[in-house]
Amino acid sequence: MATDTEEPTLTVDELAARAGVTVRTVRFYSTRGLLPPPAIGPRRVGHYGPGHLSRLALIEELQHQGMTLAAIERYLEQLPEDLSAHDLAVHRALVASWVPDSAEEASHSDLERRAGRPLSEEDIDRLSAMGVLERAGGADDPDGYRLDPGLLRLGVQLLDVPIAHETILAARTVLLEHTRSAAHELTRLFRDEVWNPYRERESDPEQVAAMKSLSAHMQPMVVQALVTAFQRSLKEELRAAFATE
Numbered sequence: 014m015a016t017d018t019e020e021p022t023l024t025v026d027e028l029a030a031r032a033g034v035t036v037r038t039v040r041f042y043s044t045r046g047l048l049p050p051p052a053i054g055p056r057r058v059g060h061y062g063p064g065h066l067s068r069l070a071l072i073e074e075l076q077h078q079g080m081t082l083a084a085i086e087r088y089l090e091q092l093p094e095d096l097s098a099h100d101l102a103v104h105r106a107l108v109a110s111w112v113p114d115s116a117e118e119a120s121h122s123d124l125e126r127r128a129g130r131p132l133s134e135e136d137i138d139r140l141s142a143m144g145v146l147e148r149a150g151g152a153d154d155p156d157g158y159r160l161d162p163g164l165l166r167l168g169v170q171l172l173d174v175p176i177a178h179e180t181i182l183a184a185r186t187v188l189l190e191h192t193r194s195a196a197h198e199l200t201r202l203f204r205d206e207v208w209n210p211y212r213e214r215e216s217d218p219e220q221v222a223a224m225k226s227l228s229a230h231m232q233p234m235v236v237q238a239l240v241t242a243f244q245r246s247l248k249e250e251l252r253a254a255f256a257t258e
Contacts, residue, residue, distance in 0.1 A: 021052045021062030023129075028061040031129045032069040033162060039069070045082060047072055047089060063098035066166060071101055073162075102167065118149065121156035128169045135178075140168045142181045192239075199235060 029036045042048045048068055051059030068089075075085045124146070125132050132140075137158075140146050145168035146160035 021060040021065075023061040023065070025051070025059060025061065027129065028065055028069075030126050031166075032066055032073075033127055034069065034073075042069070042072065045086065047082075047086060064096075064101065067098040067101035070162075070166070116159040117162050119146075119158050119160055121158070124158055124160065127160075127162070127165060130169065136172055139172060139178055139181060140165075142178055142185065143168050143171065144185060195239065 023031065025036050025039055029039050032039075039048065043050065048065055051061050051065070054060050072085060072089075075088060080088065119127065121132070137146070137148075141148070143164070144161070145164045146158045149157045149159040
């Protein structure tokens, strides 16, 4: 399983394949300073690691937001230099949280190329249980899949974690139930305390401008708050659960 301390071992061709971009794109981003330089190994061959993959995924999401390369450069310059691959992945998830859902079509060979490893039927079942992909193949393409490229990297890392398939399904059910409940209550609160009062005063230009600003920022702010609250709660629960061991 890849970790932030994993040594950079990917060649530029492997990095491009895992990220779903071309080698030319990787080199272009490097010359623009969007990617940190690779570690130089024997024979002056550059090697890349998880941080480069996470940064490429973040750049892709920012492009989906419609940002120009110049704007992306300014955006990345504001990030702390010591962000780990995991931190970048979380940051990318927050950026993607207000982008419309988009799934990519992939064959089994494409999927393995993006994953950077062979995938067995058991692996496919586990990735499906995690919501990373779903089988989409028909009679003409029995090995076709629809996958979430943002979740693929994390899902592949979790394949090496010794968790039973049933446990993954149970965990996903718990998360879906509680996040749906939180989303329902937050939506009700927004509707009753913000939206309805606004509609009563929508003739006020200042109110219209304030509502547009709130609408543009509400979802990422809520997602950030939920992620932060969940991380803190999980740490407290794990600390309490395993304190005696």
